[in-house]
Structure formats: C-alpha cells, structure tokens
Amino acid sequence: MEELGLLMQGFAVVLEPQNLLLMLVGIALGVLIGVLPGLGGANGIAILLPLTFAMPPVSAIIMLSCIYWGALFGGAITSILFNIPGEPWSVATTFDGYPMAQQGKAAEALTAAFTSSFVGAFVAIVMITFIAPVIAGFALRFGPPEFFAVMFLSFASFIGMSKGPALKTVCAMMLGFLLAAVGMDTVTGQLRMTFGSTEMIRGFDFLVAVIGLFGISEILCSIEDGLRFKGERAKIDAKVVLRVWASLPKHWWLALRSSLIGCWMGITPAGATPASFMSYGVARRMAKDGASFGKGRIEGVIAPETAAHAAGTSALLPMLTLGVPGSPTAAVLLGGLIMWGLQPGPMLFVEQKDFVWGLIASMYLGNVVGLLVVLVAVPWFAAILRVPFSIIAAIILVVCAIGAFTVSNAEFDITLMLLFGVVGYVLKKLDYPLAPLVLALVLGDRTEEAFRQSLLISQGSLGVFFSNWLVSTIMAMGFALLLWPVVSWARGLLPGRRIRGPATA
Amino acid sequence: MPPAGCSRRSLLLGAGAAALASPTLAQRAWEPTRPVQFIVPAGTGGGADQMARVIQGIVSKHKLMRQPMVVVNKAGGAGAEGFLEAKGARGNPHMIVITLSNLFTTPMATGVPFNWQDLTPVAMLALDEFVLWVNAESPWKTAAEFIEAAKRERLKLGGTGSKQEDQIIGVAIGKATGATLTYVPYRGGGEVAVQLVGKHVDATVNNPIEAVTHWRSGPLRPLCVFDSQRLANTEKMTETMAWSDIPTAKESGLDVEYLMLRGIFMPAGVQPAQLAFYEGLLERVRETPDWRELMQQGAFNTTSMTGDAFRAWLTKEEARHRTLMQEAGFLA
Numbered sequence: 023m024e025e026l027g028l029l030m031q032g033f034a035v036v037l038e039p040q041n042l043l044l045m046l047v048g049i050a051l052g053v054l055i056g057v058l059p060g061l062g063g064a065n066g067i068a069i070l071l072p073l074t075f076a077m078p079p080v081s082a083i084i085m086l087s088c089i090y091w092g093a094l095f096g097g098a099i100t101s102i103l104f105n106i107p108g109e110p111w112s113v114a115t116t117f118d119g120y121p122m123a124q125q126g127k128a129a130e131a132l133t134a135a136f137t138s139s140f141v142g143a144f145v146a147i148v149m150i151t152f153i154a155p156v157i158a159g160f161a162l163r164f165g166p167p168e169f170f171a172v173m174f175l176s177f178a179s180f181i182g183m184s185k186g187p188a189l190k191t192v193c194a195m196m197l198g199f200l201l202a203a204v205g206m207d208t209v210t211g212q213l214r215m216t217f218g219s220t221e222m223i224r225g226f227d228f229l230v231a232v233i234g235l236f237g238i239s240e241i242l243c244s245i246e247d248g249l250r251f252k253g254e255r256a257k258i259d260a261k262v263v264l265r266v267w268a269s270l271p272k273h274w275w276l277a278l279r280s281s282l283i284g285c286w287m288g289i290t291p292a293g294a295t296p297a298s299f300m301s302y303g304v305a306r307r308m309a310k311d312g313a314s315f316g317k318g319r320i321e322g323v324i325a326p327e328t329a330a331h332a333a334g335t336s337a338l339l340p341m342l343t344l345g346v347p348g349s350p351t352a353a354v355l356l357g358g359l360i361m362w363g364l365q366p367g368p369m370l371f372v373e374q375k376d377f378v379w380g381l382i383a384s385m386y387l388g389n390v391v392g393l394l395v396v397l398v399a400v401p402w403f404a405a406i407l408r409v410p411f412s413i414i415a416a417i418i419l420v421v422c423a424i425g426a427f428t429v430s431n432a433e434f435d436i437t438l439m440l441l442f443g444v445v446g447y448v449l450k451k452l453d454y455p456l457a458p459l460v461l462a463l464v465l466g467d468r469t470e471e472a473f474r475q476s477l478l479i480s481q482g483s484l485g486v487f488f489s490n491w492l493v494s495t496i497m498a499m500g501f502a503l504l505l506w507p508v509v510s511w512a513r514g515l516l517p518g519r520r521i522r523g524p525a526t527a
Numbered sequence: 528m529p530p531a532g533c534s535r536r537s538l539l540l541g542a543g544a545a546a547l548a549s550p551t552l553a554q555r556a557w558e559p560t561r562p563v564q565f566i567v568p569a570g571t572g573g574g575a576d577q578m579a580r581v582i583q584g585i586v587s588k589h590k591l592m593r594q595p596m597v598v599v600n601k602a603g604g605a606g607a608e609g610f611l612e613a614k615g616a617r618g619n620p621h622m623i624v625i626t627l628s629n630l631f632t633t634p635m636a637t638g639v640p641f642n643w644q645d646l647t648p649v650a651m652l653a654l655d656e657f658v659l660w661v662n663a664e665s666p667w668k669t670a671a672e673f674i675e676a677a678k679r680e681r682l683k684l685g686g687t688g689s690k691q692e693d694q695i696i697g698v699a700i701g702k703a704t705g706a707t708l709t710y711v712p713y714r715g716g717g718e719v720a721v722q723l724v725g726k727h728v729d730a731t732v733n734n735p736i737e738a739v740t741h742w743r744s745g746p747l748r749p750l751c752v753f754d755s756q757r758l759a760n761t762e763k764m765t766e767t768m769a770w771s772d773i774p775t776a777k778e779s780g781l782d783v784e785y786l787m788l789r790g791i792f793m794p795a796g797v798q799p800a801q802l803a804f805y806e807g808l809l810e811r812v813r814e815t816p817d818w819r820e821l822m823q824q825g826a827f828n829t830t831s832m833t834g835d836a837f838r839a840w841l842t843k844e845e846a847r848h849r850t851l852m853q854e855a856g857f858l859a
Binding site: 068071076161162163164165166205206207208209210211212213216220223224225340344345356365366367368369370372430431471475478479481 | 580584588598599600601603604605607608611636637639681683688689690691694709710711712713714717720721722724725727728739740741743744745824857859
C-alpha cells in the first residue's frame with residue numbers, strides 16, 4: 023500500500039492553513055462560476071491562472087482544482103431552478119431537476135444533485151488513487167474507431183428517450199447535427215456553411231445555443247403564462263437535506279452504475295457532457311417505468327449528476343498521466359502545469375510525487391468541503407424562487423446575455439442566444455423535443471470527426487469499427503441499446519404474450 | 528565605518544544602474560492607458576495559448592506594464608476569427624496578437640480575406656521546432672529506415688488540424704522522398720502524441736514540448752528534427768540522449784526543413800511610439816529567467832527579430848508557404 027503512505031503525505035501538504043484557505047476560496051469562486059452560465063470552469067480558471075504564478079505549484083493547483091469542483095457543483099443550481107444549464111454537463115440535469123422545482127421540490131432536487139455529485143467524484147478519486155497506472159494504459163487503447171464507438175453508444179442509449187413522435191425526435195436530432203457542422207471542419211480544414219459571414223466562422227457554440235433554447239425560451243413561456251413561475255413555491259426547511267439523504271441509499275445501484283459510466287467517459291477522454299447524457303439515458307432505460315422520467319423523478323437528477331462529477335474528476339487522470347486533457351477545463355489546468363515548470367505526462371508521477379499526491383489529497387478534501395458549502399446554501403438557493411418572477415426574469419436575462427458573450431467574447435452571440443430562445447419557444451409549442459437537438463449539437467462534430475478519422479485510417483472500410491475486441495464490444499452494446507425498443511415491441515407480438523394487442527391480430 | 532560607506536556607495540550604484548536599465552519616464556513617449564487585449568488565434572491549452580499566458584504571467588510578475596494584459600482566445604475558423612478581429616481594430620494600440628503558422632495557412636486554405644500585411648509586425652519571439660517521432664517499439668531507428676518503410680507500405684502520420692503545419696510537413700516529406708503518408712488530423716498536439724503512444728498512427732511531427740514527456744518515459748523515439756542545425760539543449764533528457772543528439776532531417780538524408788513562427792503582431796495603423804513600447808516590452812520579457820525556462824523546456828529555436836529584418840523574413844516565409852500549399856493542392 024505504497025499509495026496510502028503517499029496519500030498521507032499529500033494530506034499533510036493540503037492541511038497547511040494557507041492551502042486550506044485557498045481551497046475554500048477556490049470552492050466559493052467555483053460555485054459562482056458554475057452558477058453563471060457561459061463563464062464555465064475553463065474560462066474561470068483561465069482568468070485566474072495568472073494569479074497563481076507567485077504561489078508554489080501545489081497551492082496553485084489546489085486552488086484551481088477547487089474552482090473546478092466548485093463549478094461542477096454549481097452547474098446544477100441554475101439547471102434545477104430555472105431550466106438554464108450553467109455548464110454543458112448540467113443539461114441532462116434539467117430534464118428532471120426543473121420539473122421537480124416546479125413541483126415545489128427544488129431543495130430536494132438540489133440536495134440530491136449535490137450529494138450525487140459528491141458520490142460520483144468520490145468513486146472517481148478512489149479509482150485515481152489506487153489504479154491510476156492501469157487506467158492510464160486503458161486510455162491508450164482509444165483511437166478514432168473506439169472513440170466513435172463510444173459516441174455511438176451515447177446516441178444509442180439516448181434514442182427513444184423523448185416522448186414525442188419518433189419523426190419529430192429525428193428532425194430535432196438532425197437539426198442538431200446540422201448546427202454542429204457549421205464552422206471549421208477539422209478533417210479537411212475547410213469552412214462549412216458560413217455563407218461568407220465572419221460571425222459564422224466560430225460555428226454555433228453549444229453553450230450559446232443551450233442558454234437560448236432552454237433559458238430564454240423558458241422565460242418566453244413564463245411570460246405567456248402571465249409572468250409567474252408555473253410551479254409551486256418551494257417549501258424551505260432545513261431538514262430537507264436529512265430527509266433526502268435518508269431516501270438516497272436505495273438508489274445505490276443507480277449511483278454506482280452512473281459513477282462507472284462517468285469514470286469511463288472521463289478517462290477515454292470523452293468528458294463529462296456525454297457521460298451525463300449516457301447515464302441519464304441508461305437510467306431511464308433500466309427503470310421499470312421509464313416513461314415517468316422527465317416529469318420530476320429524483321433518479322433523473324442523481325444519474326446525470328453522479329456521472330458528470332465522476333467524469334469531471336477522472337478527466338484529470340489522463341491529463342496527469344498522459345498530458346492529454348479530458349475536458350476543456352483540464353486543458354487550461356494543463357497549461358498551468360507547464361507554466362509552473364511542471365511537465366505533465368508519465369514522468370510527473372515519478373518526479374513530482376509531492377505535487378501529484380498533494381493534488382489527489384486535495385481532491386478528497388476539496389469535494390468534502392465543497393459538499394458542505396453547497397449543502398449549507400441549499401435553502402438560500404431554493405429561496406431564490408420566492409423572488410417575484412418579473413424581477414428575477416430580468417436578472418436571468420442579463421446573466422444569460424453576459425454568459426453568452428463570455429463564451430467567446432462576441433457580441434453576435436447575444437443576438438444568437440435570443441434567436442435560439444425564439445427557436446426553442448417555437449419548438450416547444452410544436453412539441454419537438456429539445457434533448458436530441460442538444461445531444462447532437464454537443465456531440466455531433468466530435469462524432470463526425472472520429473468517424474472520418476477512422477475511415478481515413480482504414481481507407482474507407484467500415485470493418486474498422488469491428489477490428490478488435492474493444493471497439494466491437496462497444497459497438498455491439500450500442501446496437502443492443504438501439505434495437506432494444508424493437509426487441510421489446512417484437513416480444514409483445516409473440517403468441518401467448520399478446521395481452522394488450524388485439525389490433526395486431 | 529568602512530562597511531557603512533561601502534553600502535552607501537553600492538546604494539548609489541544601484542540607483543544609477545536602475546536609472547540606466549529602465550528607459551526613464553521622459554524617454555518613454557507612450558504607454559498603454561487601458562488594459563491590453565492579448566488575442567490568441569487558437570484554443571486554450573495549445574502551444575500559442577501557453578506562450579501567451581506565460582508572457583502575461585511574466586508581465587504581471589515582473590511588473591513590466593502598468594495596465595493589465597488580458598488573454599482572449601479567438602480560435603474560430605482555425606484562427607481566422609482572431610486575425611479578422613485584429614484586422615478590424617485598425618489603429619488600436621491596446622491589442623496584440625500571438626501567431627503560429629496559421630497566420631499564413633488559414634487565409635490560404637480557407638480564402639478568408641486576411642494577410643499578415645493587414646497587421647503591424649512587432650517581434651519574432653522564437654521559432655518552434657518540429658521533430659519526427661515514432662513509437663519506441665517500432666523497428667525504425669533512423670529517419671532513413673522510416674522513409675524506406677513508408678515507401679513499401681502505407682504509413683499513417685498523425686498531426687494537428689488540417690492543411691496546417693503538420694500536414695504541410697507530411698506532404699513535404701512525401702515530395703522529397705516519394706513515400707506517401709496517410710495524414711490523420713486531430714484537434715491538438717497532446718492528443719496526437721498519445722495517439723502515437725497508443726499506436727493508432729505510425730508517426731507524428733509533434734513540437735518538442737508536446738511529446739517530451741513520452742520521450743522521457745520511454746514510449747516515443749525521435750528520429751530527426753526539421754531544422755538546418757541540431758537543437759541547442761545538451762542536457763540529457765533520457766538515459767542516453769539529449770535534444771542535441773537528435774540528427775537533423777538533412778543529416779538523415781531527408782531534405783525537409785520547417786520551423787513555426789511564434790511572433791507578436793499589432794493592428795495596422797499604430798504610431799511608431801506605440802510599436803516601440805511593445806518592442807521594448809517583449810525585449811524585457813525575453814530577458815527574464817521565466818522566459819528562458821520556457822525556451823529550455825520546449826527546446827525552442829530562440830532566434831528573434833524585429834523591424835525590417837522581421838518583415839523580410841515574413842515576406843519570404845509567406846512565399847514559401849504559398850509554394851508548399853500550392854504543391855500540396857491546399858490553396859482555396
């Protein structure tokens with residue numbers, strides 16, 4: 023148990039008063055960053071990075087990684103309260119979190135989200151502590167075909183999850199793919215569908231679209247309903263945390279499964295966003311009454327939050343062991359490492375033991391501290407819903423505009439956000455599901471890229487997607503999930519099971 | 528007594544030296560009056576971004592400027608977004624841009640209306656090297672052996688982006704030797720290095736800083752460097768090799784040379800005094816130990832230029848890139 027000894031040394035480093043203070047500062051800043059849509063962990067850390075040059079590297083990474091944990095926690099808050107995902111990985115949390123808030127269960131949803139975030143992170147940290155080298159080796163097996171297979175699995179686990187007519191789901195998803203394709207095409211280096219406009223060169227940033235589609239369109243709907251929240255007022259009481267905790271243990275299997283999905287996606291490195299979608303999709307599929315998802319099921323909050331936090335945490339592993347960031351935020355941290363004079367990659371574990379184990383110890387402590395901070399604040403967050411809508415709507419609108427602007431410092435994105443708001447409103451009125459659109463928009467270009475890279479490698483042969491056990495297994499899982507609805511439908515047709523289908527006779 | 532006198536003299540000397548070292552306030556005709564926007568025409572975490580953030584850190588740590596410097600990433604369209612923004616900011620002295628080879632390649636490959644002459648060149652900070660890497664478990668020990676193999680079978684070259692520096696080198700290798708390499712584009716240099724460690728591609732032309740950790744830990748092997756002379760750093764990076772032990776491409780019988788500009792530009796139409804301020808600022812950045820450490824770590828070619836020499840270099844490089852891109856069929 024060499025690891026335990028090193029970990030204890032790490033704790034000794036982290037528990038220095040100065041580092042503890044930086045940890046608290048980092049968590050608080052992180053929650054703030056997570057709450058403001060668009061600012062995001064990556065931007066927040068990039069802004070604060072120069073402040074850390076004067077610090078020793080361990081202190082610097084403790085503060086910055088705590089901002090990261092804080093942002094992971096904070097992203098859930100606006101998703102649940104206002105249907106506005108603060109971070110891309112919180113989109114799936116809105117599906118059930120917002121309905122819960124509308125039913126007056128905002129505090130429950132927040133508690134569940136924070137607690138499951140913590141659980142996910144904890145599983146990931148334990149994994150990092152003890153089996154980091156093995157896992158790092160596994161990540162090396164992921165080339166373009168494997169990456170495509172993982173993306174395929176994400177889509178497959180998600181298909182059929184919207185309740186709308188199949189054709190509308192397909193339409194929404196195709197619209198997402200179309201939007202994802204705008205801008206620079208990595209494979210050919212050509213601009214696509216920009217129509218000569220300089221503003222379109224950037225493509226449609228996922229966050230701008232999501233802020234508009236979810237946040238602005240929600241405000242439009244509320245205005246139509248007469249300037250008030252549709253839901254019941256949250257009943258706030260301090261015991262809610264304990265009550266939710268008492269109900270959580272029965273979801274242990276869901277939490278474990280979501281953690282594993284998260285860890286896997288974080289390492290590969292596909293990141294927290296696909297992890298949250300996949301976990302939500304699988305949870306819905308595995309539930310006996312999947313149809314009730316999307317109407318305010320606590321499982322619908324637990325699954326994506328656990329997976330997102332597990333992925334966000336384990337995304338740091340490929341960064342440390344391979345020098346490849348598992349998420350945009352990790353990419354900025356990676357830049358930080360280099361500036362502090364540390365070379366990320368396999369040698370870090372050998373040459374900078376203090377640093378690595380200090381960081382790992384700070385993950386344990388940072389998440390415990392983070393959980394305490396956000397749980398204490400739950401009643402206050404939930405109380406925001408008591409502010410009259412006519413006031414809060416204006417604030418949300420301003421915050422959304424700032425968020426959309428911050429993503430890439432472009433004024434055009436604010437216009438775009440408003441446009442997406444109108445589009446989202448119209449789609450809602452026409453009963454088109456937004457989830458498939460968002461999924462395709464966020465994963466579309468990475469999926470396309472991986473597919474085309476694979477075909478470049480194989481010179482056009484589709485056999486590359488079944489060329490080894492790893493990629494074949496993932497593809498097979500994907501097809502299994504994809505065909506599941508067909509299979510269960512076919513089973514219903516079998517003689518003797520035809521209980522409720524006389525029309526097909 | 529003597530110690531006291533001595534210390535007073537050294538104090539005086541110190542003050543004199545300080546007055547000499549920093550151009551006095553009267554001489555410094557212009558300095559920024561607002562925060563300076565530092566545009567990076569690439570994503571966060573890449574080589575240009577790292578360098579910009581190091582410069583930002585050095586400027587604030589050593590208090591080289593009174594106004595803050597703010598790094599802004601404008602990566603859209605392979606950097607076109609950032610360049611077009613700088614082009615549109617004619618006469619704005621509170622904006623600088625760091626460039627990589629996309630200064631030349633992006634407008635050529637995409638037809639975006641931009642040219643380096645739309646900007647004011649300030650200084651070349653360094654040139655980034657390219658090294659031919661293969662997996663250490665592969666049978667190829669020299670560039671010649673690799674090229675021989677590439678002529679016999681179809682080998683895959685992984686690189687960053689499309690129709691940019693990595694692919695240009697790939698095409699140049701093919702042109703010089705007759706071997707055809709299948710180019711597979713990825714998003715960033717770190718990812719490319721790991722794809723080679725995982726044997727998903729057969730070779731890469733990663734910058735030193737992108738692949739050094741995998742070289743030191745064992746899985747990668749450098750074959751040659753695409754410079755006219757060997758790298759300067761003689762410190763042993765592995766048990767047996769230093770950067771300076773990597774042969775040049777030419778020594779290995781491969782006539783390909785490529786270096787990437789790491790330079791700073793301003794919008795067009797700025798005053799000479801404003802240009803002079805940034806030239807002086809970057810000069811002082813280059814003198815700091817932090818900068819030297821970055822150069823050392825990334826095994827950079829530390830050539831630097833300003834003024835007419837830099838302009839002449841840019842003109843020559845642009846023509847060379849046009850030829851390379853044309854031969855490769857990459858022009859829009």
